[in-house]
Amino acid sequence: MDEILKSVLKEVKPTPADRKRLEQVAAELIGQTNAACAKLDIDAKAMLVGSAARDTWLRSERDIDVFILFPEELPREELERQGLAVAREVAGAKGKEQFAEHPYVTMKFKGFDVDLVPCYDVAKPSEIKSAVDRSPHHQRYITEYLTSELADEVLLTKQFMLGVGCYGSELKVQGFSGYLCELLVSHYGSFEKLVEGASGWKPSTVIDPERSYPDPSEAKRMFEKQPLIVIDPVDASRNVGAAISMQNFATFVRACQDFARGSSRRFFFPKPVRRLSARQIQATLERRGTAVFCVAFSPPDVVPDVLYPQLRKAERTLVTRLTLAGFEVMRSDVWSNSRALILLELAAAKLPRVRTHIGPPVSIEVGNFIRAHLKSKRKFAGPFAGATGQLIFELERERPNSRKVLEQALREHATLGRHVGEAISKSYRIYEGNQIVKLCKDEEVREFISEYLTRCLPWYRSSV
Amino acid sequence: MDEILKSVLKEVKPTPADRKRLEQVAAELIGQTNAACAKLDIDAKAMLVGSAARDTWLRSERDIDVFILFPEELPREELERQGLAVAREVAGAKGKEQFAEHPYVTMKFKGFDVDLVPCYDVAKPSEIKSAVDRSPHHQRYITEYLTSELADEVLLTKQFMLGVGCYGSELKVQGFSGYLCELLVSHYGSFEKLVEGASGWKPSTVIDPERSYPDPSEAKRMFEKQPLIVIDPVDASRNVGAAISMQNFATFVRACQDFARGSSRRFFFPKPVRRLSARQIQATLERRGTAVFCVAFSPPDVVPDVLYPQLRKAERTLVTRLTLAGFEVMRSDVWSNSRALILLELAAAKLPRVRTHIGPPVSIEVGNFIRAHLKSKRKFAGPFAGATGQLIFELERERPNSRKVLEQALREHATLGRHVGEAISKSYRIYEGNQIVKLCKDEEVREFISEYLTRCLPWYRSSV
Structure with missing residues (x-):
């Protein structure tokens, strides 16, 4: 093996002491879970799965996944009720209930991030009732190979x-x-x-x-x-x-x-993202010469696996609306922590008032196209034939101002993802251009904006 | 025949008096031309061709085309020399020499625009030596059918x-x-x-x-x-x-x-183009919200059939250069009379300083692409992967100012058509935005700009 790989492996591989520590904690959790089943008279058994169970965890990872396997015949509501009962018994006050397809419990335990996940012990993976039921099978497959x-x-x-x-x-x-x-x-x-x-x-x-x-x-x-x-x-x-x-x-x-x-x-170990100062952020925004908007709002109280797809859906909706209105969106991104942000960077904030409206080619009947625009108050010029023979009208653009387009799109909550749409309907604020520097008082936002402005594949990052 | 067509025909068809007048003048010209041939001892004969010869001239047209037919065997230089000699003899001081494929002579004569055109009397049209040699054959074909x-x-x-x-x-x-x-x-x-x-x-x-x-x-x-x-x-x-x-x-x-x-x-008789006042032109330009440039220069002394293709070539070159530099050219046009104009209308005069530079897709080697830009002073961000998986750099645009792009393109005369390029190399001026109103002191320019701003298929023109 390459010297570089050897040295990397040495850094990332848990030491025998690390491993012993994890094995002890995992055994303790399995024991406690099986004891809880017995105490509550519940027909289930604990199983350690994931990287902790197969010696493929990085020293920096501190995850232990304990699955609680129930018989296939148990009705789903019973699995959820009994599963939560066992998990609560194990976790006590330290536990926090989470909801994905099933409810499950997470907790901090002796320095580890522990997931206690009820699932069905299905014989054939093709007959699983929920995605988590596959994990015990993955465990068996990987252990074998x-x-x-x-x-x-x-x-x-x-x-x-x-x-x-x-x-x-x-x-x-x-x-x-x-x-x-x-x-x-x-x-x-x-x-x-x-x-x-x-x-x-x-x-x-x-x-x-x-x-x-x-x-x-x-x-x-x-x-x-x-x-x-x-x-x-x-x-x-x-x-x-x-x-x-x-x-x-x-x-x-x-x-x-x-x-x-x-x-x-x-x-393996790239340079960290360069953190720009507020002044550097302001200078970079000015130097780019673009129109940057940041829609900020309180994030809805849902897990990241629910939040991020909705943030991206909202981002896509806003980008599409701006693009349809004629604006060029150069880049966009989303972020969330104590606040949620949708960042949109446009080539220009305003468009000319006139827009070219192109009709059908010469071989297609255009009576309606002409009637629709000939007497319009929005008409600047036309109809006339363009270089490709298509009829052209020059009309007044309805919304030459991108901020207005953005505000209109934000009013249509239904298109922004359920929880994100609701959160935006309660309150939001648009930060524009230099106002974004204000947002960067929040250190985490400053890191997000710094990464956006210096974006680079990690292994090409320079330290300057 | 439709009543409308009948009334139109009545207006556009020459009266018997009109026709008699034209026939007299044409006969006189044919006679003079044949006499000139005899006097100069030149073996050629005159022929009336075109609409005057076949009763298909509009009353508003005042054109008489007299072709001077020479034997096929005559060398080309001789045809040009003898042809001009005959034409000069007929036209005298009234004549003006023109140059197309052959030289020919135009003159005003008794209220008509007369062309005296030397050509070869070729037996088979497939063996013509120059485009004008076809005209006698067209004359015979149309007369027959x-x-x-x-x-x-x-x-x-x-x-x-x-x-x-x-x-x-x-x-x-x-x-x-x-x-x-x-x-x-x-x-x-x-x-x-x-x-x-x-x-x-x-x-x-x-x-x-x-x-x-x-x-x-x-x-x-x-x-x-x-x-x-x-x-x-x-x-x-x-x-x-x-x-x-x-x-x-x-x-x-x-x-x-x-x-x-x-x-x-x-x-058949559309409303005339609405002539805008200087104030209306200024207001319309402002309302459109675009960036309008008008390149003005002294037109080279060539016939319109040489000038206009070159003006359009120059127009295309400038549009292409601006488009390649990232600008959106919404419309453009050319015009010439006592001065030559190239009009260019852009969506915006300036672009953001940052531009997105997209590299090859993931399946293609990109070493050179990355090396070319990674350490560039013009780099804002990148390389990073875009939504379609292509590598992206964000670079500083070299010329975010359209006027600079235009000036640079105008310096490269060779790309603007020979005579137009030479004329521009001597002197030109760019009128921008409201400055165009100044150009409109020239009534003909005002008409050109008015037509541009109100452009409409003639039969849809409104009188407002």
């Missing part, structure tokens, strides 16, 4: 993903899950072989470890428009890479191409 | 073309020649049948009166990208509609569609 040498390769892969910014399948990140890293290493045989293989990936690459599909083209049809298709060995109807955005796919492939040309620690 | 009833239909067609703004094959107009009107009437059988037929024309319509091509698709291949293809009955290698621009083609087809739905005198 992943040797301890491969576990080291998984650690390198995860740290690489983390370094280049693609690690995590949560919807805020839209990247590669830990399970996906394990599958890729098991499929390619090592981190370096994965890098070599991924350098040649094109959008719609299919990886099918168990050859569940006779032909990759079938998998492509099944998972249309998904940049990376990795068929789940325990459930052929699922793409383990479903969460990956085109941006993250492209970023990972570029990272592999660049790493293959010249390996470096900076892929 | 056009009855006096059809001559009336030609008058209606010409007046219709004139009214809707498509009459004239000179390169300033890029419309339908008189000969083309005659061919179309002879082909369709009447003005009304032509209108009906042309309502269905699509770009690349082929009309082949003598069926010179076995299949229209051959003619289409031969005259690619020409909107109307009318095969010359006397020379199958020529498209009589070659001069017609897509705009004029579309305008004529629309006019026919509209006339077929409801005939009206306004197609």
Whole structure:
């Protein structure tokens, strides 16, 4: 193994002491969970899953996932009731209930982030009742195929993903899950072989470890428009890479191409984002010469996996509305923490009042087109024939002011995602141009804006 | 015949007195020309051609075309020398020498615009030595096929073309020649049948009166990208509609569609262009909210058929340069009289300083793309992956100011057409925005700008 990889592995691999500590805590949690089942007379058993269960956790990760497996016959409401009862018994006052497909409980426990997740113990993964029911099967599959040498390769892969910014399948990140890293290493045989293989990936690459599909083209049809298709060995109807955005796919492939040309620690441990001062932010905004708007509001109280898709939906809606009104949106982004932000950067805040309205080509009847505009008060000129023979009217633009378009779009809450739309309907504020500097008093906002203005693939970041 | 057409015909058809007058003058010119040949001992003979020779002239037209036919064997220099000698003898001090393919002489004579054009008397039109040699053959063809009833239909067609703004094959107009009107009437059988037929024309319509091509698709291949293809009955290698621009083609087809739905005198006699006052021009320019530039210079001393293609070439070059620099050119136009003008209307005079530079897709190697920009002083941000997976840099735009782009393009004379480029290299001035009002002290410029700002198909013009 390459010297760089050896040194990276040394840094990211848990020490025997780390491992012993985690094993003790995990055993304690499993014991407590099984005891709670017994005490409450509930027919269920605890199972350790995830990276903690298969020695593929990075030293920086502090996650323990305990699944509580219930018999398949149990009605769903009973599973939810009994599952929560067991989890509450284990977590006590430290627990916090969360809601995804099922309710589950999270807690801090002896320095670890613990998830207590009720699920069904289904015999065939194809008959699962909810996404979490797959996890015990993933656990069994990976345990069977992943040797301890491969576990080291998984650690390198995860740290690489983390370094280049693609690690995590949560919807805020839209990247590669830990399970996906394990599958890729098991499929390619090592981190370096994965890098070599991924350098040649094109959008719609299919990886099918168990050859569940006779032909990759079938998998492509099944998972249309998904940049990376990795068929789940325990459930052929699922793409383990479903969460990956085109941006993250492209970023990972570029990272592999660049790493293959010249390996470096900076892929695993990139320089941090350069934090700009308020004055630097103001100067950069002025230098760009664009029209920047930041819609700020109180984020709705939902988990990030619910919030981020809605923020992106709202972002897309606003971008579409501005584009349809004739504005060029150069870039946009969303962010949330104590406040939610939708950032929109336009080439210009205002458009000329006249706009060119192009009619059908010469071979198509245009009576209605002409009647609709000929006597219009909004008519500047026309009809006349353009260079391609299509009839043209020059009309007055209804909204030449982008802020007005934005405000109008923000009034239509239904198009902004349910919770985000509701939050915006209560109150929002638009920060424009230099006003954005005010928002940067919040250190986290300043980091978000700094990253936006200096955006760069992490391994190309300079320290200047 | 429709009452409207009858009344139009009455207005545009020369009276017997008009006709007698023209016949007398034409006979006088033919006599003088033949006498000049005899006097100078030159072997040539005069021939009356064009609309005057075939009773298809509008009362408003005052053109007499006298061609001087020389034997085929005469060397070209001799034809030019002898032809000019004869023409000068006829025209005397009134004559003005012009240069197209051959030199020829124009003069005012008893109220008529007379062209004295030397040409070869070739037996087969396929063996002509210059475009003008075809005219005697056109004369013979039309005389054979056009009855006096059809001559009336030609008058209606010409007046219709004139009214809707498509009459004239000179390169300033890029419309339908008189000969083309005659061919179309002879082909369709009447003005009304032509209108009906042309309502269905699509770009690349082929009309082949003598069926010179076995299949229209051959003619289409031969005259690619020409909107109307009318095969010359006397020379199958020529498209009589070659001069017609897509705009004029579309305008004529629309006019026919509209006339077929409801005939009206306004197609033949449209309202005049509304002349705006200087104040109205200023107000309209402000209301449009665009950035208007007018490049003004002294026109080179060449005939309109040389000048206008060059003006349009210069216009295209400037539009292309501005477009490549990122500016949106909404409309442009050229004009010339005592001064030459190139008018350019942009959506905005300035662009943001930042521009998005998009690299190749993920499957293509990008080492050079990244190296070229990573350390650039012009870099704002990047490289990062965009929504479609392509790498993006945000760079500083070199010329965010359209006037600078325009000035730079005007310095490159070679790209502006030979004579126009030379004229601009001597001196030019850019009028911007409200400064254009100053130009409108010249009544003709005011008319040009008025037409530009109120542009409308002539039959839709309102009097307000």
